[in-house]
Amino acid sequence: MKLESRHLDCYRIEKRRLATSMNLRAILAFISLLAAPLLAQVPDTARLKIMAEALSRMQPEQVAANPKLKEALDQVLAGTRGTPEFVRLVQKFSITGQEEALLAFAQKNPAEELGVAAIRLVLAPKSEPLLKGALAGPDAAKTIEALGNSNHRRAAPLLLDVMNDAKRDAALRQQSVRALAQLQDGAKELLALAKAGKLSAELRDTAGASLKEARWSPIRDEAASVFASKSSGTVSNAPTIAELMKLKGDATNGAKIFRRETVGCIKCHQINGEGVDFGPALSEIGTKLGRDAIYQSILEPSAGISFGFEAWSLELKNGDELYGLITSETETDVTLKDARAVATKVGKPDIAKRTQSKLSIMPDGLAKLMTTQELVDVVEYLSTLKKK
Numbered sequence: 001m002k003l004e005s006r007h008l009d010c011y012r013i014e015k016r017r018l019a020t021s022m023n024l025r026a027i028l029a030f031i032s033l034l035a036a037p038l039l040a041q042v043p044d045t046a047r048l049k050i051m052a053e054a055l056s057r058m059q060p061e062q063v064a065a066n067p068k069l070k071e072a073l074d075q076v077l078a079g080t081r082g083t084p085e086f087v088r089l090v091q092k093f094s095i096t097g098q099e100e101a102l103l104a105f106a107q108k109n110p111a112e113e114l115g116v117a118a119i120r121l122v123l124a125p126k127s128e129p130l131l132k133g134a135l136a137g138p139d140a141a142k143t144i145e146a147l148g149n150s151n152h153r154r155a156a157p158l159l160l161d162v163m164n165d166a167k168r169d170a171a172l173r174q175q176s177v178r179a180l181a182q183l184q185d186g187a188k189e190l191l192a193l194a195k196a197g198k199l200s201a202e203l204r205d206t207a208g209a210s211l212k213e214a215r216w217s218p219i220r221d222e223a224a225s226v227f228a229s230k231s232s233g234t235v236s237n238a239p240t241i242a243e244l245m246k247l248k249g250d251a252t253n254g255a256k257i258f259r260r261e262t263v264g265c266i267k268c269h270q271i272n273g274e275g276v277d278f279g280p281a282l283s284e285i286g287t288k289l290g291r292d293a294i295y296q297s298i299l300e301p302s303a304g305i306s307f308g309f310e311a312w313s314l315e316l317k318n319g320d321e322l323y324g325l326i327t328s329e330t331e332t333d334v335t336l337k338d339a340r341a342v343a344t345k346v347g348k349p350d351i352a353k354r355t356q357s358k359l360s361i362m363p364d365g366l367a368k369l370m371t372t373q374e375l376v377d378v379v380e381y382l383s384t385l386k387k388k
């Protein structure tokens with residue numbers, strides 16, 4: 001049909017114009033064109049995606065002031081429900097009443113940046129019944145995970161309810177403990193309960209292990225004394241680096257220790273693309289550092305913090321605190337990645353204070369999780385990783 005092909009031509013031209021000049025009139029023309037039912041040849045999903053993209057470049061006030069744009073926004077929200085575009089638009093335009101869809105998104109992506117953004121949008125007082133329902137239902141585990149990653153002060157009371165409910169599944173209660181340890185209020189509450197002897201033996205063990213890795217050093221220090229270590233392989237008279245240098249290591253075993261769940265180096269470092277991209281990649285660390293310097297990086301991470309990997313804490317105006325590496329910063333917001341490599345984006349106006357930590361985000365007690373020989377093996381392994 002003639003008319004449609006003309007529309008398609010306009011569509012192509014406008015798409016190009018959209019990419020180059022983003023003036024309001026061009027966007028308006030473009031959006032009404034896309035909204036036109038005549039444009040049947042462009043598949044719905046692609047059309048919605050482009051509309052979402054165009055809208056995401058507009059200011060909320062511009063959209064609020066223009067009925068056509070508002071209509072387009074509603075259309076896009078309805079059509080993109082449950083997708084990343086949907087979450088971004090809800091966030092940008094402060095849309096209310098979408099809590100169920102946001103929660104579903106967070107449950108599907110509990111450890112991703114947008115999933116975290118989604119659960120934070122859900123955590124308003126009026127969503128309490130919705131969240132309680134989710135915690136009681138089949139998606140409880142995913143909901144707990146999302147809440148643990150949320151960095152939101154309203155998450156801890158919800159998790160405490162699950163933890164304290166003796167009728168709930170033991171695995172879910174333990175998962176709640178681990179999630180609580182990721183939240184500042186939650187970690188403090190766990191410490192208080194442990195000190196008061198109010199945790200069952202099982203929950204106490206989980207709390208001890210999680211709190212020793214907590215992000216806040218005062219909490220870690222206190223946890224170390226409240227949960228006196230019973231772990232085997234602990235060296236009481238830790239050898240000095242000079243003594244360690246004299247020992248012979250086994251690189252093959254070291255590679256295994258590096259990947260061992262309880263030691264967790266691989267959860268923060270990549271080697272040749274394997275592992276989590278959080279701390280510096282170690283694929284060529286044997287070229288960069290001698291064995292003595294590698295020992296020091298592990299035993300005293302804060303003695304020389306690698307450039308660009310400094311830890312920051314952000315105090316937010318709502319009282320939350322975030323701690324991690326700043327991975328990107330724009331004029332309007334800052335993205336921070338925490339030690340589990342979960343990224344959170346915060347708007348600059350929401351930040352009350354930022355402070356750079358003198359301590360490395362790499363924990364300093366890692367050597368205690370290995371025997372002396374295992375530590376020597378890990379260093380031997382790392383020193384074999386050379387530039388090719």
Ligand code: HEC
Pocket residue numbers: 258263264265266267268269278279280282285288289294297298301302304305306309310339360361362363366367378382
């Ligand atoms: C919680 C995340 C985390 C864990 C777990 C972790 N690291 Fe790190 N590591 C970092 C960060 C962040 C840095 C960079 C900051 C610094 O230098 O302290 C770093 C730095 C290093 C460096 C120096 C790198 C350089 O380029 O100078 C070495 C070597 C290293 N880590 C080895 C290890 C080993 C071995 C383990 C396991 C025993 C381990 N790391 C566990 C986060 C971690």
